[in-house]
Amino acid sequence: MSWGLDNLPYGVFSRRGESPRVGVRYGDSVLDLAAALHDEVFAAPSLNPFMARGRSAWHDTRTLIRNKLDSDRSVTGPHLVPLEQVRLHMPFEVADYVDFYCSLEHASNVGKIFRPDTDGLTPNWRHLPIGYHGRSGTVVVSGTPVTRPHGQLGAGRFGPSAKLDIEAELGFVVGVPSEMGSPAGPLEEHVFGVTLLNDWSARDIQGWEYVPLGPFLGKSFATSISPWVTPLEALPRVPGRPQDPAPLDYLRRREDWGLDISVEVSINDEVVSRPPYSGMYWTPDQMLAHMTVNGASLRTGDLFASGTISGPRREERGSLIELTWNGSDPIKLPGGETRTFLENGDTVTIRATAGDLTLGEVSGTVRQVT
Incomplete structure (x- = not known):
């Protein structure tokens, strides 16, 4: 897949002995933007100052980079640094973090697991994109080890999670803030780009605390993102999935914001799932509209995520709890190993493509609890 002129994701890198700075991935190299464009905004150790410049600057800079590289x-040649010579860092400073629940299939599957006496969906699910506020301080860059969390596992029971899971998601990175008291404008005016995201989940902790509070300690211990943020402008758009009933006016789609993205999940280099993002029920413009309709503001560096990406077939489910429902069909790995949930030492990698573009990967290895 291509890391060419149609892609050009942004990230933050450093070379040995040098400070982190902003670059763009091109082929197997990183273009040092501060040096190539003579713009000190790219000498910052995060994308936040550049993202705050707004949509016109994003477009003009992307055009300038493409022209120079082409x-x-x-x-540009002297400022292309081979990937093997750099370290990749968190691409932006996370302000607030919100995780949504936008896949009909995932919501139905997990709802039936946690509430077996229902059809899975809560009464409000088709009327609004459900979400919750996460912890921005535990969002980490790809490659950061993930420590198995402790928590309450039931009445009077405390210990390390035995049901550690993943959720394959797409994260949306806010560049331009909005004022408190006013709903956000169109998606493309605020959202700079997308990044792959793994919402690590402790299902036994989550199951005990889930009702009536919703996600809390079972989710807040770690969320991994890719080191690359792909500009929204680069992504192929498709019509969103039909919705019934029709959403309220503030949630009605004005443009096509379905995204044609194919995701791949692997454990220890064995592909276990290929979820399709294009089938998501709620689209990112609707997430943004709902998140701010009450007057909540946006800040540069806000991150909101899609929730688990899952499709109708078993091989399209984006979490282990769905893939191994009831434990009757565990995942088979090379060497005869099987998995229902993650073991210590397991490495989970999520990759994605959008047509001929690659969105890179997000990876993390489970570390033994200390």
């Missing part, structure tokens, strides 16, 4: 390699 026709002026004598200028």
